[in-house]
Amino acid sequence: MKNKLTALAFISLLALSACGTREYKPQDYILTMNYKDDFRILQLTDIHLSDKDDQQTQFKFMDLLYKDANSPDLVVVTGDLFTFASKGTAKSLLNYLDGKGVPWTVCFGNHDEQCYFSVDWLTETLTKFGSNCMFKDLQDDAVNGNCNFAINLMKDGKVHDQLFVMDSNRYNFNLSQLGYDCFKQDQIDWYESIVKYTKEQNGGETVNSLMFYHIPLPEINNAWEEGTKIYGEKREASCPPDHDYGFFNKIKELGSTKAMFFGHDHINNFEADYQGVKFCYGIKSTDRIYHDEDMMGCQTITIHSDHSLQIDRYYHTYAEVK
Numbered sequence: 001m002k003n004k005l006t007a008l009a010f011i012s013l014l015a016l017s018a019c020g021t022r023e024y025k026p027q028d029y030i031l032t033m034n035y036k037d038d039f040r041i042l043q044l045t046d047i048h049l050s051d052k053d054d055q056q057t058q059f060k061f062m063d064l065l066y067k068d069a070n071s072p073d074l075v076v077v078t079g080d081l082f083t084f085a086s087k088g089t090a091k092s093l094l095n096y097l098d099g100k101g102v103p104w105t106v107c108f109g110n111h112d113e114q115c116y117f118s119v120d121w122l123t124e125t126l127t128k129f130g131s132n133c134m135f136k137d138l139q140d141d142a143v144n145g146n147c148n149f150a151i152n153l154m155k156d157g158k159v160h161d162q163l164f165v166m167d168s169n170r171y172n173f174n175l176s177q178l179g180y181d182c183f184k185q186d187q188i189d190w191y192e193s194i195v196k197y198t199k200e201q202n203g204g205e206t207v208n209s210l211m212f213y214h215i216p217l218p219e220i221n222n223a224w225e226e227g228t229k230i231y232g233e234k235r236e237a238s239c240p241p242d243h244d245y246g247f248f249n250k251i252k253e254l255g256s257t258k259a260m261f262f263g264h265d266h267i268n269n270f271e272a273d274y275q276g277v278k279f280c281y282g283i284k285s286t287d288r289i290y291h292d293e294d295m296m297g298c299q300t301i302t303i304h305s306d307h308s309l310q311i312d313r314y315y316h317t318y319a320e321v322k
């Protein structure tokens, strides 16, 4: 009996080490690009491409958005790229984005797991994509989520601005908290380590950052009710997770992130400043799943050389592409 128990313990230990996680350094999570004056980011969101869609119409609609952005420096898709999509459909969209010849990146939304592939497959595909794709995920690390990385915008050897791309995760199936998932404590710790590392690398100066993810933080409701409204409408209740680990408090404490851009709620497009941080919805970029006819398009975020931001919105209807 004792021998059997010893053998079992050994096998368990082997299994544990096989599933073990690796420790990485902050710099392992950072990609770089050159900053140029008036660096312009095109934000697309909630494309929801599925196998049954007419891809050419959807791509023609998105062509209008690229035209609006007028040669952007970077494209960020803030989640829900797919719903009920096969690998072939996924590759079509990724090839479309890449074919624009503009650096691009994505974070994942809750619907990206409702497909005929796993989020891990999508992660691996993006990691290996190369070409114009800016994506990094360390799948064997100890950080929850499938897309936690930073892009440093470099100027004269220093980090001018930093872009966080993070995974707000998908669903919480815990019955006491059934609903959308949230950023986990290890992601908050990861964020803090990158902010502090970048500050150290930048001669002790905290670097301004922007953050891109899919599901708004719970404070989105405070931002709407108590924040300074800059733009837009709230046509549906915001759907953040109803629990979290205090990410917003950490963001305020560290003082790096000045603005956050997300999607998820298709018919909200407001921007509000709340406690020193800008909360900003993207604009739904196709007519897939629920939408409003007058609230589809994109926005661009221009980072000026003094770090100030300019946000421009563009709206279109499908009458333009049919």
Ligand SMILES: [Fe+2]
Residues within 6 Å of the ligand: 046, 048, 080, 109, 111, 264, 265, 266
């Ligand atoms: Fe969505």
